[in-house]
Amino acid sequence: xxxxxxxxxxxxxxxxxxxxxxxxxxxxxxxxxxxxxxxxxxxxxxxxxxxxxxxxxxxxxxxxxxxxxxxxxxxxx
Amino acid sequence: xxxxxxxxxxxxxxxxxxxxxxxxxxxxxxxxxxxxxxxxxxxxxxxxxxxxxxxxxxxxxxxxxxxxxxxxxxxxxxxxxxxxxxxxxxxxxxxxxxxxxxxxxxxxxxxxxxxxxxxxxxxxxxxxxxxxxxxxxxxxxxxxxxxxxxxxxxxxxxxxxxxxxxxxxxxxxxxxxxxxxxxxxxxxxxxxxxxxxxxxxxxxxxxxxxxxxxxxxxxxxxxxxxxxxxxxxxxxxxxxxxxxxxx
Numbered sequence: 001x002x003x004x005x006x007x008x009x010x011x012x013x014x015x016x017x018x019x020x021x022x023x024x025x026x027x028x029x030x031x032x033x034x035x036x037x038x039x040x041x042x043x044x045x046x047x048x049x050x051x052x053x054x055x056x057x058x059x060x061x062x063x064x065x066x067x068x069x070x071x072x073x074x075x076x077x
Numbered sequence: 078x079x080x081x082x083x084x085x086x087x088x089x090x091x092x093x094x095x096x097x098x099x100x101x102x103x104x105x106x107x108x109x110x111x112x113x114x115x116x117x118x119x120x121x122x123x124x125x126x127x128x129x130x131x132x133x134x135x136x137x138x139x140x141x142x143x144x145x146x147x148x149x150x151x152x153x154x155x156x157x158x159x160x161x162x163x164x165x166x167x168x169x170x171x172x173x174x175x176x177x178x179x180x181x182x183x184x185x186x187x188x189x190x191x192x193x194x195x196x197x198x199x200x201x202x203x204x205x206x207x208x209x210x211x212x213x214x215x216x217x218x219x220x221x222x223x224x225x226x227x228x229x230x231x232x233x234x235x236x237x238x239x240x241x242x243x244x245x246x247x248x249x250x251x252x253x254x255x256x257x258x259x260x261x262x263x264x265x266x267x268x269x270x271x272x273x274x275x276x277x278x279x280x281x282x283x284x285x286x287x288x289x290x291x292x293x294x295x296x297x298x299x300x301x302x303x304x305x306x307x308x309x310x311x312x313x314x315x316x317x318x319x320x321x322x323x324x
Contacts (some may be wrong), residue, residue, distance in 0.1 A: 038207075038252065045204060 004051075004073050008066065011046050017037065025067035033066075047073065079305040081106035084158035086151070088112040088141050088198060089168030091120035093267035094217065094293045098165050099211045100130075101297030102304055107134035107163065108303055110154040114140055114168065133158070141194030142166045151201040160209060163214070163304045164202045166195040166216040166239075171269060173228045184231045191235035199246055203255070212255035213304045216243050217296075220263045220319045227311040236261075240315050247313030263319025265291040285322035 009023045016033050029035040029043065044060045047053075051073050055063075063069050085102050089095040099109045100123070109127050111134055113120035120136035127134035135157060139150040155161050169191045172183040172289035195216055206212030221229055222236025240259055247257040264270060266283050270290075275282075282290065299318050302308050317323055 038249065042207060045208070 083107040083162040086110040087165040091116040092114035095167035097293035098300045103127040103132045111136045142189035146199040146271040161205045161211045165215045187231035192238040207253045210254045210265035214257040216259040218259045218261045220261045244313045259315040263322045
């Protein structure tokens with residue numbers, strides 16, 4: 001869990017240029033972290049590469065917060 | 078050379094305008110994935126011509142209206158070239174008929190290949206181009222998509238749709254360094270236009286201020302421009318390459 005969150009956090013910080021302290025589980029990519037729709041698509045792409053998995057379009061649309069992403073990755077590992 | 082080290086995928090590249098664009102890009106240094114639907118032998122000829130220019134090329138069969146098939150084509154292209162810088166959405170068919178006589182499958186077939194195919198190919202390359210933070214997408218529309226043309230409701234609707242799709246993809250992808258532009262060819266001498274009867278040809282010639290039919294190379298020249306850094310400040314545009322037919 002900690003390891004997944006750490007890796008996800010690093011990607012979010014790199015991609016969205018936010019502070020690590022802002023990346024909380026309940027943080028919404030769009031509302032709290034300043035991401036636009038395309039940023040979220042790119043984040044999902046990077047998560048797929050980082051965790052060597054495929055996230056379907058339907059599932060990707062449900063990922064709105066940091067917690068959503070972490071839980072999705074954990075569930076599919 | 079303007080496209081040294083670039084990798085391109087050209088759909089419908091075994092014949093006509095697509096073939097000439099594939100060769101045009103290769104002459105400027107690009108490696109080319111030569112897509113074809115049915116003409117395998119002619120696609121292989123294009124590949125041989127490109128290889129003779131010292132560039133890398135391979136032929137790949139794909140029906141652009143099938144999403145799985147398109148996804149595989151793009152995957153294979155990226156695997157072979159390690160990247161993808163240029164997509165030319167050129168594949169197209171005609172099934173002309175008067176509105177009143179046009180069958181539903183004539184409408185569907187043309188929309189599926191000429192419009193849905195552009196959407197599917199664009200969607201499939203976007204991931205790679207976004208990662209690269211650069212890309213050039215060139216959609217081949219038609220001047221009749223701007224002006225309308227009797228007997229071509231399906232083709233005109235598709236080609237007009239391509240212009241709208243070009244503008245929207247340009248707006249969505251601009252922030253990632255990807256430009257999307259369209260070319261609207263006029264009357265270009267190809268297998269497709271050879272099917273038209275003499276009377277129609279005569280009539281069309283009268284409408285062309287530059288007083289000649291276009292050559293596929295006239296389109297390829299513009300495609301090279303749009304694929305190169307020379308056009309870097311243009312996106313969402315449709316260039317009419319039609320001898321002045323529609324202004």
